[in-house]
Amino acid sequence: MQLGTVTLFFLFIFSFLPSQYGAELLYNITPSHPLSEGQTLVSPGLIFELGFFSPTSSGNKYVGIWYKDIFPRKVVWVANRDKPLALIDTLASLRISSNGSLELVDGKQNSVWSTNDTLQVSSSNTSSVAAILSDDGNFVVKDVIGVGQSIWQSFHHPGDTMLPNMVLGYDSKYGKGRFLTAWKSESDPSSGIYTAELGRRTDMPAQVIIWINRSIPFWRTGPWDKSKFIGLPDMDDRYLSGFKLDENMEQGTKYYSYNLPDKTLAYLDLSSQGKIKLMSSENGRNWSLYAETQRNRCDIYGACGPYGFCSISESPICKCMKGFVPKLHQEWSKGEWTSGCVRKTELFCERQTNKKSVPLQGKQDGNDDGFWKIIRAKVPDYYQYITSLDPEDKFNDCKIQCLNNCSCLAYALVNNIGCLVWYKDLIDIQKFSKGGVDIYIRLARRELGEGKPIKLIVCLTAIGLMIIMVAIVFGLHRLRADQKESIPTSRDTLREFIRKHDPSKLLIYDFDTILTATDNFSITNKLGQGGFGPVYKGMLQDGKEIAVKRLSSSSGQGIEEFKNEMLLISNLQHKNLVRIMGCCVKEDEKLLIYEFMPNKSLDTFLFDTRKRAVLDWAIRFNIIQGVARGLLYLHHDSYVKVIHRDLKVSNILLDEKMNPKISDFGLARIVEGTQNLENTQKVVGTRGYMSPEYAMGGMFSEKSDVYSFGVLVLEIISSKKNTSFSLYDQQLGFLAYAWNLWNEDKGLELVDEILGDSYSSSEVLKCVHIGLLCVQDNAVDRPTMADIALMLSSEKHGPQPKLPVFTIQNSAYHPQPHSVNTNSSKNEASITMIEGR
The missing domain is CATH 1.10.510.10 (Transferase(Phosphotransferase) domain 1)
Structure with a gap:
């Protein structure tokens, strides 16, 4: 009985503690009832809460909105993000001003922040104005007695977070846009360097772009195909079902929104590092990651520069398109790919005096241009949209319209979008293992290996090379016969040296094996250039990837020093040291074979x-x-x-x-x-x-x-x-x-x-x-x-x-x-x- 009395006593006491941390709950803000520190405004269903807060390690105070009972607490909107209050100011309040606008004042009653939106009625009617927090997180100032006219709402002034049912986009008629702006840091809600915006052009398929300082592109989704952004191949069905994009080309408006199924609580956040994360809470108590952007280096805008494409499953991750070579070979070999690639062979129509148009008819003699297909790709940026296509043969019509325009560099026919063409440098192309679209890149016909003149030249060249090769092979055979005692000396010496020490720690690779693995030391497999020679990527017959350091003849390294290194490195075994797998010596060739590092060096x-x-x-x-x-x-x-x-x-x-x-x-x-x-x-x-x-x-x-x-x-x-x-x-x-x-x-x-x-x-x-x-x-x-x-x-x-x-x-x-x-x-x-x- 005594225990029951104590329990009832505490229940009685706790019933008067209206909010977490002892805050007094309010359900609206009126001219006669402002919001002060120690009070919070809550939504009718107790889903959202608005009040004063201070981020960790911050000396400032702000008014913000957060999900009420989900931890860690996520602030989804901040009123005075660029006009903070001092942390020591305990007398600040959020109130309805005399003209009907929402106003934040400090302890000295100085206006710090205001909505600047006033009710278009006489000042005597401002008593009917109230600020209410909805269960969707929208903070609304409205006339509650009249027709319910909305004066101002936070959804029209987004911060770093997009909530379900919130609408972001652009109205070209009035030149107004709604976009996300990241916090400067986790402890500073002021406007950061990253913004996420829907493309402003209403005559083009929409895409979302993250900008640095609203001028440098950092990441993009690719265009919307009426169900998904085609540059996001991992958007699954439940992810897709929640996103909507509404376009009205006549009115010049374009807006998108999202809502997760089963009324799941969620938020989409643009972090201070420029990443978008979609978080959800099915149990209403804690957050879990639903989806995120920028998961690898290929997701960064223009990672491989113009006319380069990025594939995270390949190494190096950047390659030039067919018919193109690195613009800056030295930089490219070091893994600095942003300079991109340049065309090897000038386009046929670029060589004509009339560069406006080259008709397709009558140009099938092997001297005109053609197209090379890159499959499962993220389409380049700066696409244009062709609306008029032959409904019976859209693909060929799209191709012909591109080919007939000398300025057209590529085309793609995308389901639910139509014909996209490109007139500017092709940039930000990514190859996917699934999803994506096929893009057709314009090349000179000779780069495609087509045309009779090219074939004739190739045939004649091949015959000539065969004759030369026979002569060379015969000469080499005679030379090797004379030198067969001296050629194997270095390799045999090295093999004997390793056998005397610890043959289990190091392999001697056959030179032909390394040639095959590196595709004859192909420039496309070159990873970098060191002071003692280049480094190449290779793949052995068993599929194992390797890095091959090819010591140049001018490196000054003799066979004895080379053997010393073999012994040393083979005995240095630590998870934070690059592991050597073996070596190869043939005549003047000295090769070191290391484990392959897919992410290259830290400086990249x-x-x-x-x-x-x-x-x-x-x-x-x-x-x-x-x-x-x-x-x-x-x-x-x-x-x-x-x-x-x-x-x-x-x-x-x-x-x-x-x-x-x-x-x-x-x-x-x-x-x-x-x-x-x-x-x-x-x-x-x-x-x-x-x-x-x-x-x-x-x-x-x-x-x-x-x-x-x-x-x-x-x-x-x-x-x-x-x-x-x-x-x-x-x-x-x-x-x-x-x-x-x-x-x-x-x-x-x-x-x-x-x-x-x-x-x-x-x-x-x-x-x-x-x-x-x-x-x-x-x-x-x-x-x-x-x-x-x-x-x-x-x-x-x-x-x-x-x-x-x-x-x-x-x-x-x-x-x-x-x-x-x-x-x-x-x-x-x-x-x-x-x-x-």
Whole structure:
């Protein structure tokens, strides 16, 4: 009985606690009843709630709307996103003003934000105005006594979130658009750099585009085909059923909306990193991911540049279309594909004096243009729409209309859309494993292998080549007969060397096997160019992908040094080091065969305007930890002590899960002794990553690698290059800039702005601290990799870092990036030093 009395008492008390956190619930805001702090406005079904809030780590206060009982709490709309209140202002209120508009005032009754929409009646009637929160999340100001006239509603002024039944789009007649604008960061609701908009042209099939600063395209859906966006092949049936697009070309309006089945609670959010996520809650208690955009590098707009296409299942992911070659071969070989491709053979109609039109009839002699088909693709941007087609033969009519116009570069006949054609450079093409459409690219006929003159030339050339080949084979046969004692020497010597040590750890590949795997070292399989030769992608007969480093004859590496590297690397086994699979030697050819890294090197992401968005903080922190573990192994846990001497962003490779692996630690020489400090007459490495004692005096130790690691960490945090950083007109290097921020307790300002606030402040500050400890001028002041590993995995703190004076003195003299080794390039091979234990 006593227990029942206590229970009734608490039920009585809790019945007077009207809202979570003790807030008083309101169901409307009227001129006589404003909303103050400590109160919340709720929808009739208690689905949505409006009130004052402050984001985590923010010193500001806002009025916003959120789902009432689903966690984590998602703010779906903010009234004063660009005009915050001070956090300490507890007297602010949201009220109906004397002219009938909704107004937010601070504690001194100064207007901070207003709807600026007034009721078109006399001021005496404003008492009938009320602000109501609907169960669909729409915040509406209306005349509740009259005809229910809506004065203003939040759905007409969207923020970063689209709710079910909300309508976004464009009205060309009035020049008004409704679009999403991302928060600046997770703790700052002010307008960020990303916007998601429906294309404004009402005479073209609609597509949604995410823009950077409303000027640079970042991602797009492809056109709408009356049921789905054709650039999103994974839109399943339940996903499709919820989306609608209403177009009225006569009125110049175009709007889209969505609603999930079974009245599932949901929201579509544009994050501060430019990603769209559709979240749902079937149980009404927590959120789950329903769909999202930008899941791989191919989703980024124009990843492969004009006339290139992207396929995430292939390597490299970017290729030129048939009939095109890379515009900048050197950049393309390094994985920098945004420059795109250029046409190999000029189009036939471009060579004519009359470039307006080339009739199709009478041009079947092999000299005119044709089309090459790319299947299951996302159509390029800048498409045009042809409305007038022969209903009996739409495909051929679409083709003929494109072919008869010299400006037409491609066409596609899309179900439920019709004929799309392109008159501008073809950009943002992606190949899918399913879905997509077939696109027909205009090429010169000779690029298609068609036409009698071309065939005749090919036949004659083939006959001539056959004669030459017979002569060459005969000559080589005689030459090999004379040299058969000397040719196998290097390979046999290498095989015997490996057999004496540990043959289980390394394979010797046949040269013909590697030729077949790399398609005769085809340029299309070239992954990059190092200081000691190019690197190619290959595929063995069993389907295993490999990377082949082909050492050039001018690399200066002899067979003995080559064998030393084989022995060294085959014994270095760690998950954060690139694994060597074998080697191949034939005459002057020396090849190293490594495991293949599908995501190439870290610099292809970190310093790219668009691609770096893929590197969220979790990935960056994992890369830092992985590199630290790899270096710790080289310095302390391997059978010999290895000093890398050229650790940098381009030497960190990424596997399919974005895990880091240190590369280019081979081509080494073993130094006698166990001294902590060594000297070399030949300083190798890359400026900006070399420690002062090594760059100036040739002295190196494991602390030289620690210095490089510190530079690497700070670059990963900021996405800024140490060697090309400049702060306006100040002669201040990157490391000194980072130290100044740290010294002024502004370490978080070093974080790449594209991350917004989606990072752990404690982890970032820890990494900045470690990075600055590593780049101190004196080697003795720097921590060891063992110290660093401990700091990364625990709460241990190091001392206050000293200002790196060396970098300040040298930044004025070396403002542009360059390497000490004149033969080096972006992916140059390292010269690694080994100390015997």
